[in-house]
Amino acid sequence: MLIQVKQVIHQARPLFLQGMGEAVFDALRSDKFLYGENVIKFEEEFANFASAKYVATGSGSEGKA
Numbered sequence: 001m002l003i004q005v006k007q008v009i010h011q012a013r014p015l016f017l018q019g020m021g022e023a024v025f026d027a028l029r030s031d032k033f034l035y036g037e038n039v040i041k042f043e044e045e046f047a048n049f050a051s052a053k054y055v056a057t058g059s060g061s062e063g064k065a
Contacts, residue, residue, distance in 0.1 A: 027033040039057060047055045 023038075027036075027038045030036055030038065033039075043055050043057055046057075047053065
């Protein structure tokens with residue numbers, strides 16, 4: 001028996017809010033986009049959003065050999 005799917009459920013849908021593009025360009029123009037104030041600000045705001053005491057960010061390349 002075949003099941004007909006009426007709605008597609010996406011696994012991930014990027015959320016792109018107004019101002020995010022400019023924030024990306026500001027970070028890239030900065031000479032401290034890895035450990036600079038933008039990273040600290042993001043981690044603080046994300047911890048607040050997640051109701052967490054601590055968060056840590058990474059480049060996504062950790063553990064690659």
